[in-house]
Structures are given as C-alpha cells and as structure tokens.
Amino acid sequence: MGVCSWPESLTEYNSVKYIRIHSVTWGGLRCFLSATVALSIGCIVLIYRLYQETDEVNSSIRTSVKGVAYTDNRIWDTAEYTIPMQAVNSFFVMTNIIKTENQIEQRCPEYPFPKAICSSDKSCEKGSVDINSHGIQTGRCVYYNATVKTCEVRAWCPVESMENPPDPAVLRHSEDFTVLIKNNIHFPKFNYTVLNIPQNLNTSCTYNKNTSPHCPIFRLGDIIQEAKENFSEMAVKGGIIAIEINWDCNLDRWFFNCHPEYGFRRLDDKKIKPGFQFRYARYYKLLPNGKEQRTLFKVYGIRFDVLVFGTGRKFNPIELIKNIGSMMSYFGLVATAIEIAICVGNCSGCCKSPFYRLYNRKKTETVLNPRQVMYVSYVDEPHVTLIKKPLKTSLQHTQGSIVESDLVKFDDAGGCCPSEAEENDDNEEYALTRALRQEAFSPYLPEWCCCGKCRPTQEYHEQLCCRRKEGPCITTSQLFQQLVLSRHALNKALLYKDPFLDLTDDRINDQLRHLAYKQYVRWRFGSFDLEDRAVVPSCCRWKIRDAYPKADNNYTGFETE
Ligand code: ZN
Numbered sequence: 221m222g223v224c225s226w227p228e229s230l231t232e233y234n235s236v237k238y239i240r241i242h243s244v245t246w247g248g249l250r251c252f253l254s255a256t257v258a259l260s261i262g263c264i265v266l267i268y269r270l271y272q273e274t275d276e277v278n279s280s281i282r283t284s285v286k287g288v289a290y291t292d293n294r295i296w297d298t299a300e301y302t303i304p305m306q307a308v309n310s311f312f313v314m315t316n317i318i319k320t321e322n323q324i325e326q327r328c329p330e331y332p333f334p335k336a337i338c339s340s341d342k343s344c345e346k347g348s349v350d351i352n353s354h355g356i357q358t359g360r361c362v363y364y365n366a367t368v369k370t371c372e373v374r375a376w377c378p379v380e381s382m383e384n385p386p387d388p389a390v391l392r393h394s395e396d397f398t399v400l401i402k403n404n405i406h407f408p409k410f411n412y413t414v415l416n417i418p419q420n421l422n423t424s425c426t427y428n429k430n431t432s433p434h435c436p437i438f439r440l441g442d443i444i445q446e447a448k449e450n451f452s453e454m455a456v457k458g459g460i461i462a463i464e465i466n467w468d469c470n471l472d473r474w475f476f477n478c479h480p481e482y483g484f485r486r487l488d489d490k491k492i493k494p495g496f497q498f499r500y501a502r503y504y505k506l507l508p509n510g511k512e513q514r515t516l517f518k519v520y521g522i523r524f525d526v527l528v529f530g531t532g533r534k535f536n537p538i539e540l541i542k543n544i545g546s547m548m549s550y551f552g553l554v555a556t557a558i559e560i561a562i563c564v565g566n567c568s569g570c571c572k573s574p575f576y577r578l579y580n581r582k583k584t585e586t587v588l589n590p591r592q593v594m595y596v597s598y599v600d601e602p603h604v605t606l607i608k609k610p611l612k613t614s615l616q617h618t619q620g621s622i623v624e625s626d627l628v629k630f631d632d633a634g635g636c637c638p639s640e641a642e643e644n645d646d647n648e649e650y651a652l653t654r655a656l657r658q659e660a661f662s663p664y665l666p667e668w669c670c671c672g673k674c675r676p677t678q679e680y681h682e683q684l685c686c687r688r689k690e691g692p693c694i695t696t697s698q699l700f701q702q703l704v705l706s707r708h709a710l711n712k713a714l715l716y717k718d719p720f721l722d723l724t725d726d727r728i729n730d731q732l733r734h735l736a737y738k739q740y741v742r743w744r745f746g747s748f749d750l751e752d753r754a755v756v757p758s759c760c761r762w763k764i765r766d767a768y769p770k771a772d773n774n775y776t777g778f779e780t781e
C-alpha cells in the first residue's frame with residue numbers, strides 16, 4: 221500500500237467509498253437538509269455581503285466653530301471661546317469661566333479650605349505645601365477676611381477662590397454656535413477618496429437627523445440634544461462629547477452608496493466627577509518696575525472628539541469564491557445529521573429491524589489481527605466460527621463467535637468444483653486405498669473427536685474435529701473424495717496454473733497436499749481475506765497427508781504465528 225512506499229503512493233489516488241441507502245425517508249431528509257444548507261449559505265452571503273472585498277477607512281478632520289455671544293459686558297467671539305486642543309480630531313468650546321485678575325507673585329492669606337484655616341502662627345508650618353494649596357506656607361497666621369484667619373502663603377496673589385463655577389453658565393448662549401466638520405476619507409485598496417460635504421450643499425443648512433442628515437454644519441445645542449443631554453446643565457461644569465462619523469460605503473457601481481452617518485454620545489462619566497475644565501493665564505509686565513502680572517482663567521467647556529470609522533466594500537469574485545468555498549464544509553453537516561439520525565434509530569431499539577441489521581453489516585468492516593484469530597467450520601453447523609487466541613483448551617472446545625459479515629459459506633463452490641471430478645482414476649484409487657491402510661495406525665481416539673477419525677495431538681490449535689456433535693466424518697463423504705482428495709482434479713488445478721508443470725516430480729506431493737488443504741478451505745469456508753487462518757480439522761488434515769505424504773513425514777502443521 222501507498223503508506224509504506226511513498227514513491228508509489230504518488231501515482232495513486234484513494235477515493236472514498238460510500239454506502240448508498242435506497243430510502244424515501246433518508247433521501248428526502250438529505251434533500252431537505254441540503255436545500256436548507258444551500259439556502260442558509262445564500263442568505264449568509266447576501267446578509268453579510270461576503271461577495272465584497274472590504275477596506276478600513278483612512279480619515280482627516282478639520283473643524284471651524286462660528287458664533288458670537290455678548291455676556292458679562294463683553295463680546296465673546298471665536299478667538300475667546302475656542303481654545304486649540306492638544307488632541308487630534310478634537311475641538312473645545314468654552315461654556316463657563318472663573319476669572320482671577322491682577323495676580324502678582326507675593327505673600328497673601330490662603331483661600332480658607334478646611335486645612336488652611338488657623339488660629340495662631342503655631343498651626344502654620346513654614347515651607348509646607350498642601351496638595352490643595354496655592355502656594356508655600358510662610359509660617360504666619362493672618363486674616364483672610366474679617367472673621368476667618370488662614371495660613372499665609374507665598375503665591376500668585378490674590379489666590380483663586382475655590383468656588384463652584386457660576387450657575388447658570390457664563391457662556392450658556394454658546395448652544396447656538398455652529399461647527400462645520402470637514403471630513404476627508406480615503407479607502408486605499410479601492411483608491412477612492414470622498415469628502416463629507418455634498419457637492420450640491422446648501423451652505424446655510426444645519427444638520428438635522430431627519431430633514432438634512434448629510435449637512436456637515438452642526439448647532440452645538442442640537443449635538444448635545446442628540447446625545448440626550450441638557451446643554452445648560454452641561455455648560456456649568458463642561459464635559460466630553462463624541463461625534464461619531466460612520467462611513468459604510470458600497471462602492472459597487474450598481475448599488476453605489478457612500479454617505480456618512482452621524483452619531484453623538486457623551487464620553488465623560490456623569491456620576492463620577494463629571495465635567496471638563498483646565499486653567500490658563502495671560503501675562504503682562506507692569507511698568508515701571510517690570511514685575512509680572514497675570515490674569516488666571518479657570519475655564520469649563522465641552523470638548524468634542526470626532527471619531528471616524530467605517531468600511532468600504534466592493535464586489536470581488538475571488539472573495540466570493542473564497543467565502544463560498546469556506547462555507548461548503550457546512551454541507552458536511554447534512555451527512556453528520558443523517559448519521560446521527562441513523563445512530564439514534566439504531567440505538568433506540570430499532571436495531572432489530574432488518575434495515576439497521578443490514579446497514580450495520582454494510583457499514584462496518586472489522587479488521588482483525590491475523591495472528592490472533594482462527595476460523596473453524598463444522599460440517600453440522602451452517603456458519604463459520606471465529607475463535608480468538610490464545611487457546612486455553614482444545615480448539616474443538618473453545619467458544620467462538622459466529623462470523624456474519626465477511627464470510628458466506630460455500631460462496632464460490634461452483635468455481636472450485638472440477639466438473640470431471642467424479643471420473644474414476646487409477647491414481648485416485650491408489651491414494652484412497654493407501655489412506656485407508658494408514659488409518660489402521662491410529663492407536664486411540666482423542667476425547668475432543670466426534671467423528672471417530674481424528675488423531676491425538678498435544679497442540680491445542682490442532683485439536684479440531686470436522687463436526688460439533690457425534691456423527692459420520694466428512695472425509696467419508698463422496699464430495700470430500702471428489703473435491704479435496706481427487707488426484708485427477710488436483711493435477712488439473714496445478715496444470716491450470718502452470719501448464720508445463722512436471723507432474724512426475726518428486727516434490728509434486730507437497731504441491732498436491734497444499735492444494736488439497738486449499739480446496740478444503742474454499743469448500744467449507746468460501747474464499748475470504750484470511751484464508752490461511754482457516755483451520756483444517758485433524759481428520760481431514762491426516763486424510764490429505766496420508767493421500768499425499770511428505771517424504772520425511774515431518775509436517776509443519778497449522779502456522780500459529
Ligand atoms: Zn473427529
């Protein structure tokens with residue numbers, strides 16, 4: 221076989237052998253399941269668009285906020301309330317502010333937070349810094365106002381008051397500001413570039429989910445509303461809002477669709493420390509001494525993060541073949557399902573039905589180790605018996621199992637029947653008389669013999685009679701003489717193989733003897749794979765040996781190994 225000799229295996233192809241069941245039930249089930257699988261594959265291909273190649277989006281963002289507000293006796297324009305952010309794809313709009321003006325680096329009382337309040341200089345430690353403090357303590361306890369004393373610090377004075385931001389927010393009107401988001405995307409695989417601004421855009425439009433979903437100009441109040449938040453609440457402490465731009469582009473000519481979809485949600489946690497704020501300062505030089513003075517701003521506002529994601533898709537036949545190919549294995553489920561159904565039927569007591577009996581016989585083929593089995597056949601039993609080694613008693617008394625699947629007794633009886641076997645022949649007469657003469661030598665009958673013709677032996681595997689129950693020996697039957705012993709027939713069979721065989725050769729007896737054993741096995745067992753594991757009963761063996769004896773009478777017997 222190919223496994224052992226690989227060069228030969230290169231010139232072989234092993235195809236799978238199937239068992240075909242003619243049945244409306246199973247055939248119908250197969251058709252139904254196959255159709256279901258085919259339909260499912262079709263649906264999956266269409267729903268998940270597995271016929272298209274995909275590519276991730278590459279994107280760049282530009283934003284410009286517009287709007288002017290008048291509050292706190294002051295005009296707030298773009299330069300005032302939009303502060304450039306470090307992060308890419310983000311913009312910030314100020315909504316609230318705490319301003320501390322005219323700060324100079326000097327000594328002044330700390331803002332009265334619990335740890336800074338003192339009664340005497342002893343409570344203040346020189347040089348110490350609290351995590352909440354604005355400066356370095358000088359060691360003195362001074363009046364912050366008429367009633368409260370706090371530790372003096374060296375800091376930017378006066379220190380910023382640690383108050384809550386103003387409510388309502390200073391720049392609450394910024395909800396009417398608008399932002400234009402220019403988003404340029406590119407799908408490198410398809411070399412396709414597009415901008416989120418439609419060519420026929422009405423520049424005075426404002427985004428609305430329902431009426432103008434493609435307009436790239438957004439009112440800040442609408443964004444917050446879409447994110448299900450309240451602008452005036454959020455304006456007090458600020459927050460972070462995500463503007464999601466989702467591009468799901470079908471680039472096939474016949475179904476072309478490549479428009480962005482906008483989504484909005486709040487990113488910072490509303491429950492735990494909500495808000496977004498930071499500080500910055502504007503510095504001035506005081507004349508004439510050149511001392512530095514600053515105005516400190518603590519600003520609250522909304523940071524907008526623009527997140528772009530999406531996929532481009534385009535039909536690709538290779539992708540389609542690849543995906544369908546990978547799903548072809550689903551058809552294997554059909555066979556598995558039917559196998560399971562048959563298995564369930566088999567196990568649920570239906571095994572007595574002729575269908576399952578026949579199915580099991582066809583389905584499984586047992587491979588036995590030839591060294592561990594022997595086959596025996598009795599003339600008074602219709603079946604062949606399989607006996608497994610090692611033997612603990614005589615072969616005749618060893619229990620075996622009935623062989624059902626492989627062997628059909630006498631299956632090719634016609635093939636081995638020499639038609640002219642009944643012809644009387646001088647040689648045959650001679651052989652028979654010689655055999656009968658030699659039978660007189662058998663001194664006593666072994667206890668395992670039921671036919672009265674077997675000879676004693678020490679080997680368990682040779683202790684086999686031609687029958688199970690007492691009765692006439694098979695060697696006395698006319699057919700045994702004709703099929704097995706007939707020299708005329710055996711000569712013909714030898715010549716059939718080798719027409720120029722010298723029948724007068726000295727060693728011709730060995731060939732005749734072995735052919736006779738073979739004839740017996742074919743007659744009693746039929747032909748099968750493990751022909752040489754069939755045991756010839758003692759009586760037959762000796763009858764054949766007597767008819768065609770070996771020169772030195774030293775017989776090898778049944779090869780046990
Ligand atoms: Zn016997």
Ligand code: ZN
Pocket residue numbers: 671672673674685686687692693694695757759760
């Ligand atoms: Zn016998």
